[in-house]
Amino acid sequence: MSCPTLPIDRLHPWLAPLAGFSDLAFRLLCREYGASVCVTEMVSAKGLVYASPGSRDLLSTSSADLPLVAQLFGAEAPFLAKAVSMLRKKGFVWFDLNMGCSVRKVLRQGAGAAMLNDPDNALAAARAMIHAAEPGTVGFKLRLFPGEERGPFSRLREFSLRLQDEGAGWLTLHPRTAAQAFSGNANRDALEELASCLSIPLLASGDLMNAREGLRCLESTGVSGLMYARGALRDPIIFEDHLRLCRNAPPRQRRVAVLRDLALRHIRLARELSSGLSALWKMRTVIPRYARGLPGARALRDRLCRCTDWPALEEAVEEALDISCSMDENRSSNNVKPDRSPAI
Numbered sequence: 396m397s398c399p400t401l402p403i404d405r406l407h408p409w410l411a412p413l414a415g416f417s418d419l420a421f422r423l424l425c426r427e428y429g430a431s432v433c434v435t436e437m438v439s440a441k442g443l444v445y446a447s448p449g450s451r452d453l454l455s456t457s458s459a460d461l462p463l464v465a466q467l468f469g470a471e472a473p474f475l476a477k478a479v480s481m482l483r484k485k486g487f488v489w490f491d492l493n494m495g496c497s498v499r500k501v502l503r504q505g506a507g508a509a510m511l512n513d514p515d516n517a518l519a520a521a522r523a524m525i526h527a528a529e530p531g532t533v534g535f536k537l538r539l540f541p542g543e544e545r546g547p548f549s550r551l552r553e554f555s556l557r558l559q560d561e562g563a564g565w566l567t568l569h570p571r572t573a574a575q576a577f578s579g580n581a582n583r584d585a586l587e588e589l590a591s592c593l594s595i596p597l598l599a600s601g602d603l604m605n606a607r608e609g610l611r612c613l614e615s616t617g618v619s620g621l622m623y624a625r626g627a628l629r630d631p632i633i634f635e636d637h638l639r640l641c642r643n644a645p646p647r648q649r650r651v652a653v654l655r656d657l658a659l660r661h662i663r664l665a666r667e668l669s670s671g672l673s674a675l676w677k678m679r680t681v682i683p684r685y686a687r688g689l690p691g692a693r694a695l696r697d698r699l700c701r702c703t704d705w706p707a708l709e710e711a712v713e714e715a716l717d718i719s720c721s722m723d724e725n726r727s728s729n730n731v732k733p734d735r736s737p738a739i
């Protein structure tokens with residue numbers, strides 16, 4: 396039986412892999428705002444094969460969490476192939492290999508962006524994953540090759556074409572080198588050049604902090620689709636904005652009531668889907684991002700730091716944002732602009 400293909404076009408924005416953040420609760424939240432495809436946090440292929448509980452937890456999912464791409468990292472073909480086979484038995488269909496992570500712990504294992512230093516090994520790893528999966532179900536997430544931050548992108552082009560020949564289903568490019576990490580600007584010329592020479596879809600990543608920027612990137616580079624990363628972390632409503640802008644509708648106004656619903660929904664999903672307190676600690680750092688720029692945001696952050704159970708966390712958010720909501724309503728009935736305009 397052939398697999399359905401993943402939607403990769405301007406009307407189907409993806410949620411990027413975000414280690415520490417693109418967990419099940421956040422993915423479901425982003426899907427509610429319009430994310431079409433989500434990618435898991437990166438998971439160690441070796442960790443999966445050796446059944447490390449941490450790796451297994453990173454892949455927890457549900458029937459509402461589809462379509463889902465499982466992202467692996469690792470540099471050894473046999474572990475990657477085995478991890479794909481194991482995950483297929485659990486029902487996973489789509490896979491991605493991280494060839495772009497610039498975190499030292501990953502680079503030290505020869506994985507992530509370090510794979511670009513040894514293209515033959517990287518291609519062997521890619522081949523092993525592709526052979527272990529259904530045709531067209533494995534993608535690869537790349538960065539620029541060392542020294543190619545300003546082009547020419549010849550090594551990137553050659554490597555990408557070889558991945559395409561091996562049977563890659565799609566590629567994603569974050570057009571910075573690993574040495575750049577997140578500094579400088581994502582090089583849109585590299586996206587344009589790669590999009591023009593590939594016959595498989597190319598997804599853009601990099602500096603897509605709001606939906607207008609996302610659409611600008613799609614139009615100026617000719618890529619097939621894109622994935623939001625830090626833009627979604629800061630504001631998951633980015634997906635709804637993206638879809639609105641595609642229909643020539645304006646982005647959603649970030650009234651406090653909208654941000655309150657967003658924060659409470661995220662808390663409820665996290666509470667429902669997690670056991671243990673680590674999800675609670677994480678939410679204490681996530682919620683202040685949604686309240687950024689609102690009156691009382693700092694007091695809320697301080698109060699959240701003292702919350703040690705879910706009811707206290709919800710109560711803190713409800714109380715703080717209810718106060719902001721009534722200020723917002725007064726302001727709008729007086730025809731004054733809300734403090735925080737859409738981040739676009």
Ligand SMILES: Cc1cc2nc3c(=O)[nH]c(=O)nc-3n(C[C@H](O)[C@H](O)[C@H](O)COP(=O)(O)O)c2cc1C
Nearest residue numbers: 411412413414436437493569600601602603624625
């Ligand atoms: C907190 C964080 C975690 C990330 N984790 C991953 C990851 O697990 N796998 C991966 O391929 N990229 C990861 N990335 C990179 C993003 O997917 C994305 O390519 C990068 O942030 C550039 O996009 P942006 O500038 O729009 O944020 C991560 C980025 C951030 C900020």
